[in-house]
Amino acid sequence: MQNRAAATREYHLSDAQFDDIRRLVREHTGISLADSKRELVYSRLVRRLRRLSLGGFGDYLQLLERGESTELEEFTNAITTNLTSFFRENHHFEFLSGTVLPALEKRNAASRRLRIWSAGCSTGEEPYSIAIALQESMGRFRGWDVRILATDLDSQVVAHAAAGEYKPERFEKMPAARRERWFRESRPEHFVADESLKSLITFRQLNLMHAWPFRGPFDVIFCRNVVIYFDKETQRTLFDRMAEVQRDGDHLFIGHSESLFKVCERYQLIGKTIYRKVR
Ligand SMILES: C[S@@+](CC[C@H](N)C(=O)[O-])C[C@H]1O[C@@H](n2cnc3c(N)ncnc32)[C@H](O)[C@@H]1O
Incomplete structure (x- = not known):
């Protein structure tokens, strides 16, 4: 029997259509969607159907299957x-x-060179936090060639990250002195990152499943709360590729609920979700 929410829905999402959407998501992002994500998928994609004035998910799938690149980007962003x-x-x-x-x-x-990659940087809070940590110990690295690469699949979040502008509530957990030191009010209720942070970071749209237009090496990689949605095989391939752009002794930080146990043996666990490349 259909539940109340499904009965009053604007569009019908059949099992076969949900499976097709899952397949496309996996192909284009590496993300494996569980059955439990059906409502989430519906609510995120229904906005696209409305915006495009489509008759239903069948029409939307046809559009995606044609490989229409603008909509594929909107689809993955959603x-x-x-x-x-x-x-x-x-x-x-x-x-x-x-x-x-x-x-x-x-x-x-x-070499006086430092390279850090924030892989899956979302709206930029992670690379700016790295930049603040670097600037606060920059005495050590004065005159060095220091760069942070910040990438994400989602073009909208990368644009936000590059603009570096945030609402006051984003700073609630940051000590006021730090916020005042590294951000300035750009317009009412908005704070923008200082040029000294922005100038350290290069922002790029990048799908981790695709070829990477760089070879590293990266002294440190942050890849946190990204692979949580990937299956083990996809995780294995990804971390193996990350090991290829790091040298032995380089560091990898992953998310609090993630682990390389039985996924990748090229990194050794040295702290809570902190790894060092060993082979
Ligand atoms: C939950 S956020 C984590 C942000 C940040 N790393 C943190 O821990 O706060 C996960 C990010 O991974 C990105 N992502 C998911 N699949 C990706 C892929 N295949 N390639 C690149 N980025 C991806 C998403 O767009 C999203 O911005």
Whole structure:
């Protein structure tokens, strides 16, 4: 029997259509959608159907299957979950500032080069937190070639990240002094990242499932709360590729509910969701 929500729905999403959508999501993003995500998928895509004045999910699927690139981009943007915050999982930033950066100051003393990748950067809070950690210990790296690469599949969040403008509520957990030091009011109820942070970061739209237009090496990779939606095989392939753009001793940070156990043996666990590349 249909539940009340389904009975009053604007469009019908059949089992076969949901499966087709799942297949397309997996093909284009690597994300594996569980049965439980059906309502979520409906609510996110129904906006696209309305915007395009389509008769139903069948019409929408036909459009996607034709490979219409603008709509494929809207489709993946609609499906991705972009939840993030400044200094999320703060122990990673403490470890970066307290352990990783001092070690890199010694290890990279000859090249005076530092490269960090925020893979799945969402609206930018993660790369800006990395940039703040770097600037706050920049005394160490004065005159060095320091770059943060920030990438995400979702073109809308990358545009937001590059603009670097946030509403006051995004800073609720950040000490006021830090916010005042690194952001300035750009217009009422909006704060924009300081040029000294922005100038460290290159923002790019990048699907982690596709070829990467760089070879690294990255001293540190943040890939947090991204693979949680990928199946184990996709995770294995991805971390194996990440190991290819890191040297032994480089660091990888993953999300609090993620693990490389039985996924990738090229990294050794050295802290809570903190890994070092070993082979
Ligand atoms: C939940 S957010 C995590 C943001 C940030 N790393 C953090 O931990 O706060 C996950 C991000 O991964 C991105 N993502 C999902 N699949 C991706 C893919 N195949 N390639 C690149 N980014 C992807 C999403 O667009 C989303 O912005």
